[in-house]
Amino acid sequence: MFDKQLMSIPGVKKLIAKLSCLATIQSLAIILEAYFLSVAVVNTWSLKKITALLLPMLYFFIAFVVRYSITRIESQITDRFATKATGEIKTQLLTKEFELGPRMISQIGSGHLITLALEGTDKIENYFNLIILKTVNMAIIPVILLIAIFLINFISGITLFLVFPIIIIFMIILGLAAQAKSARQYKGFTDMSNNFIDTMRGLKTLKLFGLSDKYADNLYRVSENYRKSTMSVLKVALLSTFALDFFTTISIAIVAVFLGVALIDGKILLLPALTILVLAPDYFLPVRDYGDDYHATLDGKNALTNIFEILKIKSPTSKIKLSDFTGWNNTSELKISDLNFSYDKTSQALQNINFNVKGYKKIGIVGRSGSGKSTFLNMLGGWLEPSNADQLPFDVNGKKVGSLSQIEWQKHISYIPQDPYIFAGTITENIAFYQPNATKQQIKVVAEKAGLMDFVNDLQAGLDTKIGESGRGISGGQAQRIALARTLLDDNREILLLDEPTAHLDIETEYELKQTMLPIFRNHLVIFATHRLHWMQNMDYILVMDEGKLVEQGTPVELVNRNGIYKELIDEIRGADQNA
Amino acid sequence: MHKIFKNDTWIKPYLARYKKLLVLVFFLGVLTFFCAIGLMFVAGYLISRSATHPYNILVVYVPVLLTRAFGIGRPLFKYLERINSHNWVLKVTSLLRKRLYTTLETSAMFLTSKFQTGDLLSILAEDIDHLENLYLRTIFPTVVAYITGIIVILCLGVISWLYAIFMLISFAIILLFIPLASVAMRGAAKEYERSLVHESYSELTDATFGIGDWMISGRKNGFLKRVTKNDSKLDASNFRTRKYEWNRDLLVKVMFAIILIGTLIWSNWFFNSSQALANYAAAFVLGVFPLMDTFIPVSQAMEEWPMYKDSVLRLNKLSNDEIKPNPDQSAANPDTFKEIKMNDVTFNYPGESVSLIKNVSLEVKRGQKLAIIGPSGVGKTTLLQLLLGSLIPTKGSVTIDGINVTRLQNNQAKWFSVLDQHPFLFNTSVLNNVRIGNENSSNEDVKQAIKDVGLEDYIKSLPDGYNTNVHESGVRFSGGQRQRLALARILLQNNPIVLLDEPTVGLDPITENDLIKTLDRVLKGKTVIWVTHHLQGLSNMNQVIFLENGSIKMEGTPSELYKNNPRYRKLYAMDQGIVQD
Missing domain, CATH: 3.40.50.300 (P-loop containing nucleotide triphosphate hydrolases)
Known part of the structure; x- marks a missing residue:
């Protein structure tokens, strides 16, 4: 029922055990809630005084609050787990990034990696939050409720029991049909959004060639075509929700009619009949919850697969270490x-x-x-x-x-590419990158040697000026000088x-x-x-x-x-x- | 929220579009919920009535029929509602896309570098997607819940005003008070969370591009600390937000428990007079449950508003940024072009005190070639935009044959050809990409232009030849080849003035030399203004000006400058790598 990757995450089994206990208690609360509500209604129906309602209402209220308090507790413990597990996955991914180095990362795609580490982990967290709780609920609550309903009235139990597999089968069939269609549709979407971005990015070019007016209509046409094809997919895709809804409501309607007939024949009393009717929607609720969020979890599942793939890549590390190497000299x-x-x-x-080099x-x-x-x-x-x-x-x-x-x-070694790494922080912090404990004096000396002081002296905050994102922009030449200063500050970087x-x-x-x-x-x-x-x-x-x-x-x-x-x-x- | 909507032009006007469809969507939405309520209501009545042991099943015939009808109606209307709401939203999205395009087309924004890298574009494209969700997930459910709530209360008012008032108060708490409180309490936190995410994003981007430095620094923990420094703050804030949401959801549920108890008490009091009436008690109590499904999403939906706010604000801000063309447009004929002149032009962006261009005058006659050189970031590109008339001088003027260039904007594409650093290739065939230069040209003309720029052999060697899609089938054009394709376009366009904005930047020197030779060959006879930052290929120019800090530092023919200007000579030597240190 769960994806294998999910089960490999530490703590997941403990969480499932906890949630299962809570779901069991919750099911009992649901039954009691329905029962006491029905008692109260039946008392009214029997034209009893309001005092006859007081205790059932109190018990109903308690059961109701217990039921939803459990939901609240479940959310919190699932969230704890999800946050922790996602944090660990993120740390692993970033550690991997550190070990892989620039070339491997550009092969994976830096944009892809950044998106995975930030948005991807969010989606994973969401996936953890939804999938575990909803699956556990779906596995436990309907079963217990069904047993209760069976004990109260066999025919209703049979009706509800039979509907369940029908729903699942229909959802699978329609889900597959929609999937095939939406795969084609996904291509349509990419084409459309590419066309949109393409036209926008090319706007300057179109304008220079006097074609920009014409493309507005073209854009609209493409977008409208996309709408039409989307609608044809949605008509199928939404059928699976329709099937779910249809069988749910119809089976409630059927149960109501069965109960009505049984009541007329005197085979059942109002109290059990009403209890079943109150329980029936709750019986279907976990499946509907699961179905609603199923698509939302797919993104998270994909992100998780992607991250696990990256974690499997071998990091470059030499087996033999240069343990005696103390630095480059003459x-x-x-x-x-x-x-x-x-x-x-x-x-x-x-x-x-083949190449040899000796000394400086x-x-x-x-x-x-x-x-x-x-x-x-x-x-x-x-x-x-x-x-x-x-x-x-x-x-x-x-x-x-x-x-x-x-x-x-x-x-x-030190490495100076076309665009040296400048991070958001002060100039001092940027220079002290290899040697975070360097003194102000040392930094000043190397900044001087790297020819940064002319530029720095013009700045109000001097070496403490913030640069990089949301700080001051610096030119390419200055970035190079900062990289040089960085190298100079660390005496051990002779290469x-x-x-x-x-x-x-x-x-x-x-x-x-x-x-x-x-x-x-x-x-x-x-x-x-x-x-x-x-x-x-x-x-x-x-x-x-x-x-x-x-x-x-x-x-x-x-x-x-x-x-x-x-x-x-x-x-x-x-x-x-x-x-x- | 109110303020934003007051000045909004991206959401409100569209609610009035396709009105019939929109009304249908709301109608279907409300109908869905009335079927849901109806099903439980009738079912409750049905079994209560049956429990009184009527002598004949026909007594409950109508309720039996109604349960079936509602049972089928609910999923059916829901399905139709979802289909139609998506259809409406997608229709509006098409309009919004077109709107975004036309807005950008008339705005000055597309001149900025942010636009060229596409950052801004992806943000704007995403904003449109956000609006799509705003309609589907916030506006529609809220409207449907409100209509449902109002109708329910009106109906109850007819039966019992006391009960109606009780429900009104309860609904107001669930639909109005709690959602607004949510926005007020957690709105700021959501914005704070977003700013943290944004910061993490730039931090990680920086660090990823600097990963080589991090690796050799050996500071693995330093790296992890730096890129995850916001995580604990973010987790803490997220946790507070979620805790609030869980508690709020619990509170809404408790409100429903109170409604149910209120209903029980009311029904006991109201239906106590006869058995016939008492049969309705179960109906009313069961009828409350479907309301949960309608109302609970509203408080969640409202809370998503801060997420959309930025998108709405950004799009609305766009609309205020249009450039108004000079109304007095001239119909001068580009074929008779004689000269382009810049008369003592100074330029600074509105609201900025630093002038990017200071008192620049220059003159280029038909067929002449001018090079503008100087270090990066000294306003060379600004100068080209002034020449094009895309920017308007703060002081002075740019004229073509005596006509102010702002009066030639409608015909800009007939006067100027521009080749810049990043020529844009559209996701279509090579042939179509080049044909953009002149839509009326024949295949032969296009192929000739491709031949002229020296790409014939390469294109012919591709499996799909001229019909190769420039983005697909594994064919990737190199920087030099992209420039050549763009150049072929310009040849087809065949305009008198060609502006070259550092077209060779980013190319390696060998490719650069080849391209310069081609430019020289195919642009013979054209008036060329060429911006560059080094001296490669300048010997064929008639005139060179050296721009520094926005003003002209040296000017003359290349040979004059070489002879008389030591700085130029030194630059030349450095460029050729023959300087002695």
């Missing part, structure tokens, strides 16, 4: 031999990379878009593991490891990975930034992927990549003189525009 050595990597089975993203060097990586530069940097950052990790392609200071996915290595950090800056801003960066590069191992040629002269060594292969390597001078692929690439980048 004698450190990294050897990479025959490194391979592929995102999927069909194509190799990196092929047989500045290594430039060049190549066309899609040549594997970023993948290689991700490999060096330990966010990806080689596909041939078992052949131990990395060698750090003589120790062979399968990948660099380990904190022993990662705590010595700098830069992935086209200046690609979107204008040339003058880039040039100013360069003056700050070059001194910082000294005493670091720098691996720098870029398209901007002027950096090449500042590099000690250059790697040229093409289609996942390392096609050339050497000092800049060597490579220019070789007149090979590097030279070709540079000419192409520079363009034919040599004589302005």
